[in-house]
Amino acid sequence: MPTQPKSSDPESSPWFFSYTLSKLLFFTRIRRFLQRKTSKKRHRPSDPLDESKTEETKEETGQGIEEETREIPMVLLQRSVKHLHFGGWKEKEVAAKEIKRLANKDLKTRKSLAALGVIPSLVCMVHSRVVDHRRLAVQALIELSNGTFTNKALMVEAGILSKLPKEVGKADEITRHDFAELLLSLSSLANTSFPLSSSEVFPFLVETLESNSTIDTKESCLATLCNFSTVLDNACHLVSTGVVQTLLKLSLEKEVSEKALATLGNLVVTVKGKKTVENNPMVPESLIEIMTWEEKPKCQELSAYILMILAHQSSDLREKMTKLGIVQVLLELVLLGSPLAQKRALRLLQWFKDERQAKIGPHSGPQTGRNLFGSPENKWERDETKKMMKKMVKQSLDKNMEMITRRANAAEGSSRLKALVVSSSSKSLP
Secondary structure: OOOOOOOOOHHHOHHHHHHHHHHHHHHHHHHHHHHHHHHHHOOOOOOHHHHHHHHHHHHHHHHHHHHHHHHHHHHHHHHHHHHHHHOOHHHHHHHHHHHHHHHOOOHHHHHHHHHOOHHHHHHHHHOOOOHHHHHHHHHHHHHHOOOOHHHHHHHHHOOOHHHOOOOHHHOOHHHHHHHHHHHHHHHHHHHOOOOOOOOOOHHHHHHHHHOOOOHHHHHHHHHHHHHHHOOHHHHHHHHHOOHHHHHHHHHOOOOOHHHHHHHHHHHOOOHHHHHHHHOOOOOOHHHHHHOOOOOOHHHHHHHHHHHHHHHOOOHHHHHHHHHOOHHHHHHHHHHHOOHHHHHHHHHHHHHHHHHHHHHHOOOOOOOOOOOOOOOOOOHHHHHHHHHHHHHHHHHHHHHHHHHHHHHHHHHHOHHHHHHHHHHHHHHHOO
């Protein structure tokens, strides 16, 4: 049986179809390119009909550009993820830089990167012996943790807390700063139900605060401790690390005092924290000194709050405060402090006033409905109390006026002040 000859028509061959398709794609791209060029050179038409046609052309061209720009980041993202997972160290380094840049764009990109599994690979990269590799990995994780609970939880599950430097003193400043920034971001998990081990975090934070780190690094560490200390269990554990002494020292540094005092305020609400702060030799003298910082109203408020908690039901500490001159400082705070600081200072003043009246009056027997000598209702004692309060207020005002005058003299200079006095005296002569 004779065989049929093969068709010699080129249009029916597979090669012809593929060639035709490639030509169509090529001319489509050329047409898009020319449309973009002509749309840039084209002037705004005066005819409304031409204007509507131009808008349609712009919309078509814009859609093409959006599609192309959307494809480019996706290609870069996939390539970076592939190199991070399977590439050598040089490729991993380039991929970490690209992931850091992409993660900085928006939340959707950060979630997409996490879904592609980059977080465990970056956490493993943190354990590298090369400093630049570790630094890039930590910085990329910082960007990925921004604004997403899931990414932070994935980092903790991948074991990032176990990768913290064990010897903080040997780590360079940039490494300490980057880890402090990352821990500050992760510390927001402390107020959630997600389990976050503080035993691995606290040693690094305390050692960093006690090192010669920069102010920015210390601020990040203090903010992290403040977030952890809001949880009662963490506050008790934090006191056991001996951080109270470090916080009291840092509270006297005006650049970081506010965060240190806020953390101390969270610690003193626990029984162990209150006892530890109360027994420290720097208390209450350092806290009384902070209440004199007129340029730091928030620090004054926090210091007064801590002293309120410590002075409550502690007559020994109140007596120690009185000997250190706290009444004078509280009166100044009532006159010049913020509304919240004034409220707390008045509460403390009331306690000291009641304690003084209790010492003057009888220690037994009913106190109401009787007008005995020594009772707070006695007219003579009320007058004496008023005289004492007026005297304290006058002393406080005199001290404030003296301080204001001294500052004015220092600002203007002694020569200018003398010239002012001479001119005023000459004008008063007849």
